[in-house]
Amino acid sequence: MSGHGTPTPMLSRKSGPLKGEAQVPGDKSISHRSLILGAMSVGETRISGLLEGEDVLDTAKAMRAFGADVADLGNGEWVVYGVGVGGFAEPAQVVDCGNSGTGVRLIMGSMATTPITVTFTGDASLNKRPMARVTDPLALFGAQAYGRAGGRLPMTIVGAREPVPVRYRVPVPSAQVKSAVLLAGLNAPGQTVVIEKEATRDHTERMLAGFGAEIMTEDTPEGRVITLTGQPELSPQVIAVPRDPSSAAFPVCAALLTEGSDVLVPNIGLNPTRAGLFSTLREMGADLTYENLRHEGGEPVADLRARFSPDMQGIEVPAERAASMIDEYPVLSVVACFAKGKTHMPGVKELRVKESDRIDAMAKGLRAAGITVDEGEDWWTVHGRGFGDVPGGAVVETHLDHRIAMSFLVMGFATExxxxxxxxxxxATSFPIFEPLMTRLGAVIEGV
Incomplete structure (x- = not known):
């Protein structure tokens, strides 16, 4: 499946019990960062379990364009021979980041304090997304950005010749913005400080520490303060990528909605800055349990067992939880349709500027399937009908958004x-094995 070619319509219908193990791909966030920090270290970084979706493969191509030697050894095993902090070469061609907002924003940060000029582009969806939220703080280091109206791709970044460290307060919770600033700070002298009012996913901080950077995190009255000392020599690492909680969300939610289901999703990362969906589902009354809790590579990991849960209730999702589950709201809204009562989701303005306007896209699709949805600029409410009373029958526009597509296919497993x-x-950008994995569990998905 490719998001760049001829459209591939697909249909899902009411399915029998979903049973078995769902071996979801490696974590996308950690996969991106493994390649980038491997390229910025000196020596050989070995990565196992890398997500080999198009988004991550585009980041691997970008690191090669910057001069790192990135090799695919097969079966999710990769090796990166890095060029060191400040060692990026100027790419000979435009860097195409495909559909990946995470990839392009992290890569922009990683090169912004090196004196090279790089032009970035992406697919039709990515080229609509605003980049000023990243290029504005990168300008404080001395980088310059020249893009289309509204700060959109294609865009050329001229890296700072004499970068300066910055102190930056992130205006809206965003792990991408925070990470771009920290990656830029690696090649700036002195200390770069990032302040976030609400904690967002902390994979970048954990991995920077693992690669040997001097980084300190402190919770203060003004928020979470992250201090990075610039110009370290990063040491190569051996990284085992845990499986992606955002991908796990789909077989987990499918099992909760499909009568008679019992699905185990092994080796899922449960970083507290990423696991908000699972906490929310349990509060709704989902039969979702954690088995074999452990730590791998500095990240908490567990096996998730999800069973059919026909008696879930709508809830008020705490706004402060949004940063830990921002990518999971589309599929949560599908689960909310099958719960009894209202599920209110505030503090989700970030969803307006994802691969699509996810609030608008989900609201239109859910309404077409017979669900009442209220929405505002930074909130939405789904009026659940309870299990067995969701009509379905809609044809949904996905707006080139992988999570919209998967969410509505999950919905079809339980609609009338x-x-x-x-x-x-x-x-294919994030979960290339979605269709065969769900089919093996017992779901019915068909090409149209």
Whole structure:
């Protein structure tokens, strides 16, 4: 499945019990960062369990363009021979980041304090997304950005010749912005400080420490303060990428909604800055348990067992939880349709500027499937009908957004009438094995 070619319509229909193990791909956030920090270290970094979706493969190509030697050894095993902090070469061609907002923003940060000039582009979806939230703080280091109206791609970044450290307060909770600033701070002298009012996913901080950077995090009255000492020599690492909680969300939610289901999703990362969905589902009354809790590579990991849960209730999702589950709201809204009562989701303005306007896209699709949805600029409410009373039968526009596509296909496993998405191709950007994995569990997905 490809999000860049001819549309691939797909249909899902009411399915029998989902049973078995769902071996979801490696964590996308950690995969991106493993490649980038491997390229910025000196020596050989070995990575196992890398997510080999299009987004991450585009980041691997970008690191090669910057001069790192990135090799695919097969079966999710990769090796990166890095060029060191400040060692990036100027790419000979435009760097195409495909559909990946995470990839392009992290890569921009990683090169912004090196005196090279790089032009970035992406697919139709990525080229609509605003980049000023990243280029504005990068300008404080001395980098310059020249893009289309509204700060959109294609965009050329001229890296700072004499970078200066910055102190930056992130205006809206965003792990991408925070990470871009920290990566830029690696090649700036002195200390770069990032302040976030609400904690966001902390993979970058954990991995920087693992690669040998001097980084300190402190919770203060003004928020979470992260201090990075610039110009370290990063040491190469051996990284085992845990499996992606954002991908795990789909088989987990499918099992909760599909009668008779019992699905185990092993080796899932449960970093507290990423696990908000699972906490929310349990509060709704989902039969979701953690087994074999452990730590791997500095990250908490567990096996998740999800069973059919016909008696879930709508809840008020705490706004402060949004940063820990921002990518999971589309599929949560699907679960909310099958719960009894209202599920209110505040503090989610970030969803307006993802691969699509996810609030608008989900609201339109859910309404077409017979669900009442209220929405505002930074909130939405789904009026659940309870299990067995969700009509379905809609054809949904996905707007080149992989999570919209997967969410509505999950919905179709439990609706009275099938659900159709206009293009399942973008699913390949993050979860290339989604269709065969769900089919093996017992789900019914068909090409149209």
């Amino acid at each position: 009438k099938p659900m159709t998405v206009d293009d399942a191709g973008p699913i």
